[in-house]
Amino acid sequence: MQMHSFQPTDLEYFIEICRLGSISQAAIHLGVSQPALSKAIRRLEQIAGARLLDRTARGISPTEMGCILVQRASLILHELDATRSVLQEMSGVRTGSVSMGVPPTLNHGFIPDVVELAVQQRPKLHFRVSEGLFQSLLPQLQLGKLDFIISSPTSLEALATDLQCEPLGSNLFVACVGANHPLTQLNNISDESLQQYGWVLVPPPGVLRDQLDHLFRQRGLQPLEPQVETSSTMLSKALITRQNLIGFLPLEVFAAEEQAGIIQRLDVPWLHWRRELALVLRRSRALTPAAEYMVNLIRHQAAARLERPAQPH
Structure with missing residues (x-):
């Protein structure tokens, strides 16, 4: 009986073909010929004893067994890298x-x-x-x-x-606004005034939004409906300074802007959270x-x- 074997590069080629959905695109990205990729797929399919890729008018996608191979191949390649690191x-x-x-x-x-x-x-x-x-x-x-x-x-x-x-x-999260925001002119910020302006917050689900909703419910207020949802702190800070939105960020994230007088925290004793x-x-x-x-x-x-x-x- 002929024994079939494969190289780690066969797994790398297979993962890239599945990711791009095209042998020709994978060949360009990997810098190898299309026949070399086809041979790698044939070797893997001979070992599996089954088809690993489906070819349709929309491109190439892994079969059910191919999906399993993608997951296992990722682990195998990572372990090879880990072994190389250990030896080094x-x-x-x-x-x-x-x-x-x-x-x-x-x-x-x-x-x-x-x-x-x-x-x-x-x-x-x-x-x-x-x-x-x-x-x-x-x-x-x-x-x-x-x-x-x-x-x-x-x-x-x-x-x-x-x-x-x-x-x-x-780290400590607090509400913050741009230096020219109307709330910076108030000595006492009421609960209702916090809901009169737009907010930029991280999208749900997640512990941060859960905790912020909890803080507002504790005050008898409805959870916020932010004008912008994003996980980007850079975008959040830009919208806070340019669009007068209220943010809820860790102190260290806007420390430089606070020192420069561009962003300032709101003095609302109940509106803070330690993550x-x-x-x-x-x-x-x-x-x-x-x-x-x-x-x-x-x-x-x-x-x-x-x-x-x-x-x-």
């Missing part, structure tokens, strides 16, 4: 790659500073940073595309069997030496820079 670390090269998912609010100070410190200590370290909220980052963590996440999962999300959530600390941040890992997968180094660096920096995590009751 053991040989003293002190290189490797780290893939992490972080919320937009940490990309204004904390993450850039941590990456800068890491590069000073390990100049050959390579980083891939994905920005997003927990719901968008979790699938990438589960597929092995991310080594870890820094986020704020809800209590239910944190109970997922394969997740390990480690408290890192918290607990957690380091989210997969229990079933060990960290590479490079990722473990970065996790330890983040732990150390979080202890020095973030508010201490809330103690469990």
